Amino acid sequence: xxxxxxxxxxxxxxxxxxxxxxxxxxxxxxxxxxxxxxxxxxxxxxxxxxxxxxxxxxxxxxxxxxxxxxxxxxxxxxxxxxxxxxxxxxxxxxxxxxxxxxxxxxxxxxxxxxxxxxxxxxxxxxxxxxxxxxxxxxxxxxxxxxxxxxxxxxxxxxxxxxxxxxxxxxxxxxxxxxxxxxxxxxxxxxxxxxxxxxxxxxxxxxxxxxxxxxxxxxxxxxxxxxxxxxxxxxxxxxxxxxxxxxxxxxxxxxxxxxxxxxxxxxxxxxxxxxxxxxxxxxxxxxxxxxxxxxxxxxxxxxxxxxxxxxxxxxxxxxxxxxxxxxxxxxxxxxxxxxxxxxxxxx
Numbered sequence: 015x016x017x018x019x020x021x022x023x024x025x026x027x028x029x030x031x032x033x034x035x036x037x038x039x040x041x042x043x044x045x046x047x048x049x050x051x052x053x054x055x056x057x058x059x060x061x062x063x064x065x066x067x068x069x070x071x072x073x074x075x076x077x078x079x080x081x082x083x084x085x086x087x088x089x090x091x092x093x094x095x096x097x098x099x100x101x102x103x104x105x106x107x108x109x110x111x112x113x114x115x116x117x118x119x120x121x122x123x124x125x126x127x128x129x130x131x132x133x134x135x136x137x138x139x140x141x142x143x144x145x146x147x148x149x150x151x152x153x154x155x156x157x158x159x160x161x162x163x164x165x166x167x168x169x170x171x172x173x174x175x176x177x178x179x180x181x182x183x184x185x186x187x188x189x190x191x192x193x194x195x196x197x198x199x200x201x202x203x204x205x206x207x208x209x210x211x212x213x214x215x216x217x218x219x220x221x222x223x224x225x226x227x228x229x230x231x232x233x234x235x236x237x238x239x240x241x242x243x244x245x246x247x248x249x250x251x252x253x254x255x256x257x258x259x260x261x262x263x264x265x266x267x268x269x270x271x272x273x274x275x276x277x278x279x280x281x282x283x284x285x286x287x288x289x290x291x292x293x294x295x296x297x298x299x300x301x302x303x304x305x306x307x308x309x310x311x312x313x314x315x316x317x318x319x320x321x322x323x324x325x326x327x328x329x330x331x332x333x334x335x336x337x338x339x340x341x342x343x344x345x346x347x348x349x350x351x352x353x354x355x356x357x358x359x360x
Contacts, residue, residue, distance in 0.1 A: 060112060061105035063143045064097045070142065080231025088209060088271075096135030099124060114148050121155055130157040166305070168287055169298040173202050175285035176278065193258040193269050194277045196248055201274070201292060203240050205299030205317060208271045208292045214257045216250055228318045235316065300325070 071093050077084040085093075103120035104112065117136065124132050133155035140149045180195035197211050210226040218225045223234045224241070237245070248257040256268040275292050282290035296317070303313050314325040 058109060059105065060107050060109060061101050063109050064101055064105075064139060067139045067142050068094065068097055079227060086209075086229055092131055093135050093138070096132045097139060099132060100136055100139070109143065109145065112145060112148050114150055117148055118150050118154065121150070129155040164298065164301045166302060168290065169202075169295075169302060171285060172282050172287055172290045172295065172298075173199070175281050175287070176202060179277070179281045191277075193249055193260070194273050196244055197258045197269060197274050198278050198281075198292070200241060200244050201278075202295045202299070203238065203244065204235055205296045206235065207296065207318075208274050210318075212258055212268050212271055212274065215253075216248075216255055216257060217253045219245055219257075226318070230318055230320050233318050 071085060071090055074083050074085045075087070075090045100120060103123055104116055107116060117140075121129065121133065121136075133150075133152070137146070137149045140146055176195065176198045180192065180199060183191035183195045197208075200206070201208055201211055204224075206226060207228055210228045214224065214226065219237065222237050224237050224245075225232055225234055245257065250257045250259050258269045260266050260269050278290065278292045278295070282288070300313050300317055303316070304310075310322045310325050314322045317325060319325050
């Protein structure tokens with residue numbers, strides 16, 4: 015009988031060689047994890063991966079309006095443009111060899127003013143390809159959110175400048191300018207997105223409401239007195255005609271978003287309001303409602319947000335001065351006639 019067998023019979027375990035012990039079960043588990051990593055490794059080069067991603071983008075763009083996974087035409091256009099930029103810089107690089115330094119180098123070749131748009135698109139693409147870790151941190155490319163320069167007088171001045179631009183267009187009888195001017199005024203009056211307004215048809219206006227199609231699908235917006243007057247001035251008069259048709263000979267049936275954006279920038283800059291742009295009008299519309307005490311729920315529905323949290327995060331830019339005035343009013347109301355409690359007299 016061997017010594018080891020004799021010790022085991024007596025209840026003593028035989029001595030083993032020093033060092034960590036690895037069972038067959040642990041080895042099998044480690045091997046399976048390694049094989050899984052190999053199987054999950056992205057195949058092909060960056061160009062192949064972007065092609066697969068754009069196929070998914072096209073699928074989501076074809077979903078019905080209001081679907082939570084649907085992508086808007088503007089987002090699809092931005093994704094295509096950004097994917098082309100990335101393919102030019104890194105198209106031949108194998109996905110398995112892609113790292114953060116290469117993406118940063120590709121980003122340097124893009125105009126700095128486009129970094130936020132391009133970076134957001136690249137982040138979406140690389141995340142879909144399972145390569146989120148190679149995308150540089152947002153602090154390298156994302157724009158910092160700037161607070162709204164909110165002044166009720168600016169909102170009023172901007173509206174007046176846009177209305178004056180419309181009057182000039184009618185005097186000069188410029189059809190395209192009339193459509194663009196009216197569209198900008200309607201954006202200011204209802205706080206809509208430019209993309210929701212340019213494609214409106216006469217049939218979308220009925221029974222005191224306007225049906226607009228936005229990021230979250232169709233929704234109805236109250237047709238205010240001012241908005242009704244603007245709609246009546248629109249060139250498109252037939253039921254299926256666009257309210258804001260483009261000039262004759264244009265390949266687009268209605269005016270472009272970019273035309274309205276450039277118009278607002280130019281008119282407001284000439285009026286001494288260089289910070290005003292089309293989306294500023296939407297911000298200002300919501301901020302005006304908030305300053306008048308309207309609830310977040312009402313503002314959220316008017317803006318077409320799916321969540322009140324979005325409204326609270328982006329559109330409650332009430333000026334600090336108004337907050338100070340409100341806080342002071344509460345303090346005066348509470349202490350009026352009771353200042354003697356604090357050792358004073360009124």
